[in-house]
Amino acid sequence: MSFIVKLVAQRMALGILLLFAVSVLIFAGTQILPGDIAQAILGQSATPESLANLREQLGLNDPAYIRYFHWLGGVLTGDLGTAMSSGQDIATSIKGRLWNTLFLAFWAAVVAVPLAIILGLIAVRYRNGWVDKLISGLALASTSFPEFFIGYVLVYFFAVKWQIFPGISTVYDGMPFGERIQAIALPATALTLVVLAHMMRMTRAAILNVMQSAYVETAELKGLSAFNVIRKHAFPNAIAPIINVVMLNLAYLIVGVVVVEVIFVYPGMGQYLVDHVTKRDVPVVQAVGLIFAAVYISLNIIADIAAIVANPRLRHPK
Amino acid sequence: MTTEFERLKFRLDAGHMSRREFLGRASALGLSAAAASVLPKSAMAGEPIKGGHLKIATGNGASTDTLDPAYNANDATFLAHRHCGETLLNVTPSSDLEHRLAEEFASKDNVTWQFKIRKGVEFHNGKPVTAEDVLKTIERHSDEKSKSGARGLLTDIDRLSADGDTFKVTLKSPNADFAYYMADFHLVIQPNGGKDDPATGIAAGPYIVEANQPGVRYAFKKFPNYWDSNIGHVAESEVLVINDATARNGALQSGRVHMINLVDPKVADLLKGKPGISIKNVSGRGHYTFPMHVDTSPFDNEDLRMALKLAIDRDEMVDKILRGFGSVGNDMPVNASYPLFDTSIPQRRYDPEQAAAFYKKSGHDGTPIVLRTADSAFPGAVEAAQLFQQSAAKAGIPIEVRREPSDGYDTQVWNKQPFCASYWGGRPTQDQMYSTVYLSTAAWNDTRFKNADFDRFLMAARSELDPAKRKKNYSEMGLILRDKGGVIVPVFNDWIDAVSDKVGGFVPDPNWGLMNNMAGLKCWLVA
Numbered sequence: 001m002s003f004i005v006k007l008v009a010q011r012m013a014l015g016i017l018l019l020f021a022v023s024v025l026i027f028a029g030t031q032i033l034p035g036d037i038a039q040a041i042l043g044q045s046a047t048p049e050s051l052a053n054l055r056e057q058l059g060l061n062d063p064a065y066i067r068y069f070h071w072l073g074g075v076l077t078g079d080l081g082t083a084m085s086s087g088q089d090i091a092t093s094i095k096g097r098l099w100n101t102l103f104l105a106f107w108a109a110v111v112a113v114p115l116a117i118i119l120g121l122i123a124v125r126y127r128n129g130w131v132d133k134l135i136s137g138l139a140l141a142s143t144s145f146p147e148f149f150i151g152y153v154l155v156y157f158f159a160v161k162w163q164i165f166p167g168i169s170t171v172y173d174g175m176p177f178g179e180r181i182q183a184i185a186l187p188a189t190a191l192t193l194v195v196l197a198h199m200m201r202m203t204r205a206a207i208l209n210v211m212q213s214a215y216v217e218t219a220e221l222k223g224l225s226a227f228n229v230i231r232k233h234a235f236p237n238a239i240a241p242i243i244n245v246v247m248l249n250l251a252y253l254i255v256g257v258v259v260v261e262v263i264f265v266y267p268g269m270g271q272y273l274v275d276h277v278t279k280r281d282v283p284v285v286q287a288v289g290l291i292f293a294a295v296y297i298s299l300n301i302i303a304d305i306a307a308i309v310a311n312p313r314l315r316h317p318k
Numbered sequence: 319m320t321t322e323f324e325r326l327k328f329r330l331d332a333g334h335m336s337r338r339e340f341l342g343r344a345s346a347l348g349l350s351a352a353a354a355s356v357l358p359k360s361a362m363a364g365e366p367i368k369g370g371h372l373k374i375a376t377g378n379g380a381s382t383d384t385l386d387p388a389y390n391a392n393d394a395t396f397l398a399h400r401h402c403g404e405t406l407l408n409v410t411p412s413s414d415l416e417h418r419l420a421e422e423f424a425s426k427d428n429v430t431w432q433f434k435i436r437k438g439v440e441f442h443n444g445k446p447v448t449a450e451d452v453l454k455t456i457e458r459h460s461d462e463k464s465k466s467g468a469r470g471l472l473t474d475i476d477r478l479s480a481d482g483d484t485f486k487v488t489l490k491s492p493n494a495d496f497a498y499y500m501a502d503f504h505l506v507i508q509p510n511g512g513k514d515d516p517a518t519g520i521a522a523g524p525y526i527v528e529a530n531q532p533g534v535r536y537a538f539k540k541f542p543n544y545w546d547s548n549i550g551h552v553a554e555s556e557v558l559v560i561n562d563a564t565a566r567n568g569a570l571q572s573g574r575v576h577m578i579n580l581v582d583p584k585v586a587d588l589l590k591g592k593p594g595i596s597i598k599n600v601s602g603r604g605h606y607t608f609p610m611h612v613d614t615s616p617f618d619n620e621d622l623r624m625a626l627k628l629a630i631d632r633d634e635m636v637d638k639i640l641r642g643f644g645s646v647g648n649d650m651p652v653n654a655s656y657p658l659f660d661t662s663i664p665q666r667r668y669d670p671e672q673a674a675a676f677y678k679k680s681g682h683d684g685t686p687i688v689l690r691t692a693d694s695a696f697p698g699a700v701e702a703a704q705l706f707q708q709s710a711a712k713a714g715i716p717i718e719v720r721r722e723p724s725d726g727y728d729t730q731v732w733n734k735q736p737f738c739a740s741y742w743g744g745r746p747t748q749d750q751m752y753s754t755v756y757l758s759t760a761a762w763n764d765t766r767f768k769n770a771d772f773d774r775f776l777m778a779a780r781s782e783l784d785p786a787k788r789k790k791n792y793s794e795m796g797l798i799l800r801d802k803g804g805v806i807v808p809v810f811n812d813w814i815d816a817v818s819d820k821v822g823g824f825v826p827d828p829n830w831g832l833m834n835n836m837a838g839l840k841c842w843l844v845a
Contacts, residue, residue: 039729047470047761054465085382086532087517093381152564159572167568168375168575170535170558265560265569267381267534275380275533278725284382 004309011304015297019290022297023075026289027068030282071286081283085276090287094272098291100171101268104184105253108191112253113246116196120203120242121235125226127208136204139197151190151263158186169264187264191257195249202245206238213237240307247303255292366823370843372552374832375566375575379559381533386516387506388459388466393579393831394559396503398536400835401555402442403506403521406433406452406485407497409746409834411600411827413657415497419447419507419522420485423500428492428781433485433500439545441509442520449480454511456487459504468504470754470761492781494788495749502746503835524550524839533559538838551823551842567816570595576821576843579831581814582697583641594819599643599812600826603655603744603751606639606647606696606811608689608706611736612804613766616687620802621680626687627666627806628673629710635808638705639698643814647807650796651742651751655828658748658785660793663800673713686718690731694724695739702808703739733764740764746829748792752776756799765804772798820844 038054055061074081080090119139123132142150159167169183210216211234219233220226258270269288276284308314379394387399406420417423422434439447458464460472477488489496499505508521519527524546525538536557544550558575560566566578567585571592581589581597590597610617610626617623632646645653648665691703700721707717722731722738732740745751754760757776758768772795779791799805813831817824823841827834833841 049462050465050467050469053463057465083382086384087386088384088532097381152568155565155568155572159574160568163572166574167572168558168560168565172529172531172535262562263565265534265558265562265565267531271533272381275382279380279382281382 003315004305007308008305011301015301018297019293022293023072023286023290024068026286026293027064027071029289030285031064067282071283075287075290080287083276083281083284085279085281085284090284094269094284094287094291096173097267097269097272100266101254101257101270103171103180104187104191104257104266104268105250107181107184108188108195108253109250111188112192112195112249113199115192116199116246117203117242119196120200120207121227121230123200123204124207124211124230124234127204132204136197136201139200142193143195143197145193147190147194147259148263150193151187151260154186154190155263167264169266171267184266187257187260187266190260190264191253194260195252199242199245199249203238203242206241207234210234210238236310239310243306243310244303247299247306251296251299254295364822364844366551366842367844368551368842369553371554371556372821372838372841372843373556373558373575374838375558375560375569375578376832377559377561377563377566377580379533379561383532384517385519385527385530385532386512387504387508387521388464388468388512388516390504390506391467393835394533394536394557396830397557397832397835397838398519398527398530399503399506399521399523401523401525401536401538401557401838402519402527403508403523405503405505405507406435406500409498409501409829411825411829411834413655413746413828415501419452420500423497425496428494428496428783429489431487431489431496433487435483435485436545437483439522440543441522442526442541443509445509447507447522449483449485451509451511452485452507453478453480454513455505455507456485456511458511458513458516466504468499468502471499471502471750491777493749494780494782495747498746498750525555528554535559549836549839551840552838555838557838570816570818573818575818577815577817577824577832577837577841579813579815581816583639583643583812583814586643586814586816587641589816595816596819597814597816598824598826599814600828601645601653601655601810602813602828602830603653604811604813605651605653605742605744605807606635606699606702606809607651607740607742607764608806608808609732609738609740609764610804610806611766612768614736616680616682617736617804619680619682621676622682623804624801625673625676625680625713625715626710628669628676629713629715630706630806630808631668631709632666632808633668634705634709635702639702640809640811643812644809647809648796649800649803649805649807651744651755651799651805651807652748652792652796653810656748656751658789658792660789660796663793663796666800668709670709670713673710673715677713677715684716686716688718688720688735688737690720690722690735690738692722692724692727692731692739694727695732696741696811699739699741706808733762748795749776749780752792752795752799756803756805767799767804769798769802 038051082089119135123135126132155167158165165185166183169187171180171183207230216229216233219229258274261268261270273288374397376393376397378392383395385398387403390396390399404418406418408416408418410416419436419439420433421436423432425431435447435449435452441447456478459466459468460475474490474493475487476490479486506521519530524541524544526541528539529535529537538555540550540553560569563582567589569575570578586597589595610623612618627649636642636644636646646665648663652659654661689703691699693700703719707719710717731738745754753776755762755764756767758773775791775795779788782788815831820843821841822844824837825833
């Protein structure tokens with residue numbers, strides 16, 4: 001057990017170190033963006049004087065490293081600062097957006113992960129038969145289409161033609177749960193279709209790999225049904241790569257859904273980030289970037305630890 | 319006369335003409351009774367119906383937006399401010415001034431301006447609107463440290479004062495159009511001028527802000543104490559920010575919203591055929607431009623500039639870039655929708671032979687002329703640059719189209735590179751348009767154009783009291799810019815909105831899309 005504790009501590013420390021490195025990268029990245037936030041905020045109606053005034057007020061005239069440490073100090077004390085463009089507190093506005101993103105990602109994952117794994121198991125059971133080919137074909141097709149295409153097709157049929165679900169997924173505080181679920185039905189479906197094939201194919205490949213082993217043959221020889229062989233003997237041994245790919249897709253559901261957010265007008269983190277990049281709102285971009293990095297790193301740590309825990313050989317290293 | 323009437327009727331049916339325009343023109347023909355009988359049922363203006371929940375979807379919003387009117391720069395915040403705020407004056411579709419919070423205004427010499435503030439008008443917080451609030455508002459926007467988009471209009475102010483219900487402005491130099499500045503959409507009158515907290519949305523408009531989620535939605539409910547019963551018909555209004563054009567169309571088609579703005583010309587024709595939806599377009603003052611820096615080689619050569627102006631096929635651009643939703647430009651930033659515009663100035667057309675002659679005369683060495691463009695310069699800017707390249711090639715003028723990233727285009731390319739694609743949204747008056755961009759001292763002189771005659775005509779027009787003489791001045795200025803200036807204005811684009819037939823009272827306004835963004839206040843829902 002102490003091995004696990006040590007492992008977790010080690011990975012967490014590495015993760016935090018990585019986060020610091022990422023924060024430097026993010027900061028450097030935001031510095032080399034062309035353009036200027038004051039100009040972006042005021043647009044064509046700005047005058048040189050109002051630009052100078054705004055730059056002065058936003059502290060854009062300080063050197064970059066001073067601004068970096070100033071920001072880092074704020075983040076460590078839980079203060080993400082205020083958005084340069086709108087003057088709103090970043091932590092407050094991110095909270096709502098992050099919650100929305102997690103809500104959508106959660107429901108997409110609740111549908112997508114079990115569906116992908118079950119489809120993968122079925123594909124293995126009937127491998128190389130028509131069921132396998134049908135499942136693989138459909139899943140690959142849905143992944144191959146770009147997200148915006150799937151989104152528009154869903155909107156066209158379910159929102160415009162049959163009017164079953166709303167085509168715009170604007171959610172707001174105090175919205176009843178049922179309405180909220182209805183609002184995210186289409187974006188969650190689109191996301192499910194996008195991530196499904198990756199997880200399904202990985203499940204199928206990982207289990208098929210194990211199916212070549214001697215102990216599976218033994219299981220078959222001792223008379224277990226095909227499904228029980230997969231469930232009891234193949235799946236537990238194939239779980240590590242499956243967890244890895246599931247975590248990768250979960251991370252994608254949280255940090256990579258900006259296109260789907262735009263199409264369905266969903267107020268999540270992606271759109272929030274893009275808006276602030278356009279406006280050169282550096283504090284917000286940094287904060288969002290850091291949150292995304294944290295999500296990515298922690299999901300990867302979880303995948304790592306889960307894979308080790310699931311594998312007796314790694315759990316008891318000699 | 320009958321054929322003229324038939325033509326009007328055709329244009330009305332085809333949606334090229336508003337009902338008001340139709341009635342106006344028909345009555346000019348002495349046919350108002352006949353006109354009324356051919357109006358389609360949906361266009362019959364019934365009495366406004368009170369109540370209901372109107373939903374508007376707009377593009378151009380962002381989660382970085384704020385309700386501080388000083389930063390009012392996109393369609394979403396502009397729409398929001400029309401709901402919750404009010405200005406002293408408004409510009410009507412026919413470019414006249416309408417009295418809003420100022421019930422009277424006057425100036426004897428174009429230097430001292432007096433605005434009498436309407437009595438009995440309340441802010442949403444219950445306080446009365448006073449001349450003092452107006453003074454503080456103008457003070458906040460005109461302050462040297464102000465970041466207001468309207469600050470450029472107010473730099474000429476010498477002194478402000480408030481006396482009883484009268485707000486007085488003294489200018490440093492005469493300006494015949496100063497009253498138009500008070501209709502600028504940044505200058506929403508706020509309690510204490512917004513100096514306490516400018517972004518609350520508490521102002522004197524017909525709707526109270528219920529929800530303010532920048533880049534997502536704004537919700538409004540009717541302000542019961544609003545002074546003008548002629549506007550503000552629906553009980554609740556909602557502005558949804560939908561930046562994706564296809565998603566906006568989808569929202570309208572699925573009945574989730576009642577009206578949308580910024581319809582892509584490419585889909586406007588397709589939407590037109592859908593039942594229950596009509597396209598409302600009106601030619602506006604916005605125009606696409608190709609500014610050349612007249613102080614930078616090779617554009618410092620007047621003959622080369624003329625060659626380029628003659629080498630662009632304006633009709634083709636109206637046809638292919640705007641799909642007919644617009645009109646040709648004449649290398650000046652104003653058109654017939656401006657007051658005091660001289661319509662007798664000849665229209666420049668595509669003339670490859672003359673262009674070739676001017677090009678030869680310019681002695682240009684034949685190296686390709688670099689034209690920078692990006693998708694964000696204006697809708698279809700990349701295609702427009704390519705069309706320009708092809709039409710110029712027919713005149714033997716080599717243009718190299720260089721595509722730049724949209725991100726950062728306004729700060730890195732526009733007003734920095736000597737030749738690029740750009741866009742201007744137009745201003746209520748010729749003076750404002752010219753002095754924002756083409757005056758020698760203009761803050762945004764994106765063609766580096768400096769012409770003493772031009773400046774003199776502009777200043778003279780400001781202090782001139784006789785409209786006929788002012789018109790003459792503007793005409794001279796238009797000609798100077800058209801023939802000597804550095805800007806190519808190929809087209810003026812229409813505002814294109816799409817509206818559900820559940821909406822009554824929609825009359826397009828050339829000042830801006832969605833009825834100068836007042837559709838939420840002026841329209842109503844039919845059962």
